[in-house]
Amino acid sequence: MIRREVAIVGIGQTAYAKALPGTAWELAIEAILAALGDAGIDPEDVDGMCRFAPPFETVSEPQLVRALGIRELTFFAESPLGGEALGAVVAHAAAAVKAGLARTVVVYRALSQSKGGRFGRADGRGPGGGGQSVPDPSAHVFVPEEDNRSFAWPYGLMSPGQLFALWARRYAIVHGLTDEDLTHALGAIAISQRQYANGNPNAMMRDRKMDAEDYRNARMISEPLRLFDLCLENDGACAYVVTSADIARTLRDDPVYLLSATQTISPYREPMGIYVAGELLELFPAATAARLFADAGVSRKEIDVAEFYDATSYMPLRSLESYGFVPDGQAWRYVTETGTGPDSPLPVNTHGGHLSEAYLHGMNGVLEAVRQLRGTAANQVADAETALVGAPAGSAMILAR
Amino acid sequence: MAIIPATTDLTRPYWENARDGRLVTQRCNDCRQIWHPPLPACPHCHSTDIGWHQVSGTGTVYTYTVVRHATHAALADHIPYVIAIVELTEGPRIVAGITGCEPADVRAGMEVQVRFESVTDEVALPYFEPAQAS
Numbered sequence: 001m002i003r004r005e006v007a008i009v010g011i012g013q014t015a016y017a018k019a020l021p022g023t024a025w026e027l028a029i030e031a032i033l034a035a036l037g038d039a040g041i042d043p044e045d046v047d048g049m050c051r052f053a054p055p056f057e058t059v060s061e062p063q064l065v066r067a068l069g070i071r072e073l074t075f076f077a078e079s080p081l082g083g084e085a086l087g088a089v090v091a092h093a094a095a096a097v098k099a100g101l102a103r104t105v106v107v108y109r110a111l112s113q114s115k116g117g118r119f120g121r122a123d124g125r126g127p128g129g130g131g132q133s134v135p136d137p138s139a140h141v142f143v144p145e146e147d148n149r150s151f152a153w154p155y156g157l158m159s160p161g162q163l164f165a166l167w168a169r170r171y172a173i174v175h176g177l178t179d180e181d182l183t184h185a186l187g188a189i190a191i192s193q194r195q196y197a198n199g200n201p202n203a204m205m206r207d208r209k210m211d212a213e214d215y216r217n218a219r220m221i222s223e224p225l226r227l228f229d230l231c232l233e234n235d236g237a238c239a240y241v242v243t244s245a246d247i248a249r250t251l252r253d254d255p256v257y258l259l260s261a262t263q264t265i266s267p268y269r270e271p272m273g274i275y276v277a278g279e280l281l282e283l284f285p286a287a288t289a290a291r292l293f294a295d296a297g298v299s300r301k302e303i304d305v306a307e308f309y310d311a312t313s314y315m316p317l318r319s320l321e322s323y324g325f326v327p328d329g330q331a332w333r334y335v336t337e338t339g340t341g342p343d344s345p346l347p348v349n350t351h352g353g354h355l356s357e358a359y360l361h362g363m364n365g366v367l368e369a370v371r372q373l374r375g376t377a378a379n380q381v382a383d384a385e386t387a388l389v390g391a392p393a394g395s396a397m398i399l400a401r
Numbered sequence: 402m403a404i405i406p407a408t409t410d411l412t413r414p415y416w417e418n419a420r421d422g423r424l425v426t427q428r429c430n431d432c433r434q435i436w437h438p439p440l441p442a443c444p445h446c447h448s449t450d451i452g453w454h455q456v457s458g459t460g461t462v463y464t465y466t467v468v469r470h471a472t473h474a475a476l477a478d479h480i481p482y483v484i485a486i487v488e489l490t491e492g493p494r495i496v497a498g499i500t501g502c503e504p505a506d507v508r509a510g511m512e513v514q515v516r517f518e519s520v521t522d523e524v525a526l527p528y529f530e531p532a533q534a535s
Contacts, residue, residue: 123473140521141404141475150406151438154526155498156468156476157484165466166486173464173509223467274486274496275438280464 003297006094007248007255008399010039010241011367016204016358019114020235025059028110029067031237039241040251041104043068048102048242050089052109052361053078058116075102079263083309086362087395088263093242103243109363110237118233119359122158152274160311161230163274165222168314170280172224175329182224185332187215189313189348190228190355192340197352200378204232205356229313231354238363240370256373256399259386260295264288264394283315284322288394293324296398300325303398304384305372306346307365309391310353316340319390320348342379350379362391366399373401403520404475411439414453420525424515426493428454437493458515459532460489467504483507487529501530 012034014020014027022030036043046068051057057078065073075096079085093105113119123141143153157163172182194210197203210228218227248255266285274280293299300323308319320331325346340348351357351368358364369387371377377384390396408416415438418425428435429443430450442449465485471477483499485507499507500516513529520526 121472123475141473143404143407145407145409148438150408150412152496154404154406154520155484155496155528156404156471156473156479156482157496158476159472162466162468162472162484165468166464166484169466169509170464170486219469220467221470223469225466275494280486 001295002091002094002098002261003259003295004257004400005245006097006242007245007257008240008370009243009248009251009255010035010037010041011239011370012036012038013202013238013364013367014236016202016234016236016360016364018204018234020112022112023115024110024112024237025063025067027112027235027237028059028064028108028239031110031239032064032068032106032108035106035108035239035241041241044071046070046104046106047073048075048093048096048105049073050077050079050093050096050105050107052082052085052089053080056082056085056361057109058112059110075105081393083311083362083391084263084393084395086309086366086389086391087261087397090242090258090366090397091261091263094258094261097242097244103247105242106239107242108237108239109361111360112235113233114235120159120161120230120233122153148275157274161225162222164312164314165225166274167280167283167318168224168312171314171318171332174279174281175332177332179224181332183216185317185335186224186229186313187212188335188339189310189316190215192335193310193349193353194228194356195341196350196379197356200351200357202378203352203357204234205352225312225314228355231311231359232356234358236358236360238360238367240366254374254401256370256401259298259398259400260292261397262288262292262295262394266393281318282322283318283392284390284396285394286322286324288396289323292396292398298386298398298400302386303346303388304386305350305369305381306348306388306390307350307369308348308353309362309365310349310355311359313355315392316348316353320346323388323390323396342381347379347381350377350381362389365389366397369399373399403524404473405521405524406526411441415439416524418453418455419517419527420523422517422525423455424458424527425453425455426491427451435491435493437489437495456489456491460487460495460513460529462486462499462507462509462511462513463488463494464509465499465507467507485529487513495527497526498528499530500528
């Protein structure tokens with residue numbers, strides 16, 4: 001059990017923008033130094049590092065150790081599968097601290113989509129393509145030999161946005177929604193998050209207002225998902241520092257404690273959840289959600305704010321159900337009638353999320369949760385004591401002050 | 402120009418059958434269950450005695466999306482196109498394109514049947530089209 005034995009003592013980030021001058025390495029260092037500065041920890045005292053695995057993370061540990069002047073990195077770990085690593089990296093950091101393998105663990109995510117390829121592209125302008133090459137349109141494309149992509153890519157199913165379009169459509173089918181119902185529900189999420197972003201100085205969409213008409217008039221990308229149902233593509237980095245609760249209390253009087261963290265692999269990946277054994281809509285396994293809350297020792301009602309991973313607007317919608325806040329099949333009504341705004345029972349993605357703050361594989365949601373629990377968020381939820389940060393596929397954490 | 406699947410020892414029979422106009426799935430020779438896509442062992446009884454089974458090629462649309470934005474240069478001339486997950490009559494689900502009707506006419510639950518589209522001399526892809534009324 002992790003409950004309250006480790007804490008987040010520092011957070012740091014870069015600016016978020018479509019393109020920043022630095023490489024992912026430079027962005028990572030900027031965010032990590034900011035987090036260590038926030039914690040009051042000398043970078044050379046860092047002895048642990050937990051992060052996302054390549055190909056998502058492009059900077060090597062030796063590059064980071066040298067740049068930070070770390071004396072001895074005694075624990076380092078990487079978690080695969082993109083956003084599904086979000087709960088894993090903090091679980092690994094907490095386990096390392098609790099087991100005495102490290103005292104001060106840096107967790108970070110650095111992303112340079114302008115230089116390293118955009119996640120919305122599957123060709124040379126996509127991840128791993130170097131962002132440079134524009135392929136010869138007359139040449140055959142050979143599918144990489146991993147994760148059953150050969151059973152999806154030849155049909156043009158090549159991006160997460162298309163996958164979530166299939167999920168969102170399935171949700172409408174199962175629960176009997178019309179196209180209008182679905183548009184209304186997804187739009188409610190996108191507009192709510194945009195309004196949060198309008199109040200967040202760090203958000204890329206800070207100055208861009210969006211109403212229902214703007215939302216509906218945006219071009220269709222992969223039906224039923226329109227442009228503003230999809231996350232931003234950007235550069236930036238986020239970092240936080242994990243240490244024991246005892247050390248945390250010597251560093252600051254407002255540490256944010258980790259109550260629980262989960263990771264799972266359910267048999268519904270390869271690639272990204274298409275070949276599910278049961279219903280396609282199982283975004284987050286119910287058993288894992290039960291474990292997340294039981295380990296934390298809190299109920300759903302005690303969660304004051306939730307930061308849900310939102311590669312698309314569909315994910316917060318379904319997350320409300322998957323995490324047990326709203327019964328299955330009712331979130332589409334909930335988001336339009338009750339909503340997820342500042343005065344709702346459960347404010348969601350109070351920084352603007354991936355849709356309107358920036359896309360950092362869920363890490364910016366962790367930073368937002370920490371700010372909410374410290375009472376320093378731009379869109380502060382009054383008296384926030386407990387926060388859930390949730391990604392898909394069983395990857396999540398509950399934090400508390 | 403086409404998007405060519407990678408073939409491994411495990412998946413080669415699937416693609417060779419597709420090239421010859423047959424839709425197949427793996428089938429466990431011990432417990433007789435079928436599944437898709439291919440696996441090194443039966444996920445039900447863990448047998449490694451696995452064969453191939455020709456399925457009817459009929460099914461229904463489980464979910465679908467009409468793609469209107471090309472995520473790959475190779476697809477720029479193909480939009481709009483339909484990606485569907487088809488639930489085969491025998492149970493397993495398969496990702497495929499839907500052809501033979503307008504994208505706007507694809508519906509959930511629509512009955513479809515397989516048809517093969519050659520993309521090179523060596524490779525054919527199973528697509529689905531609306532089932533003919535019998």
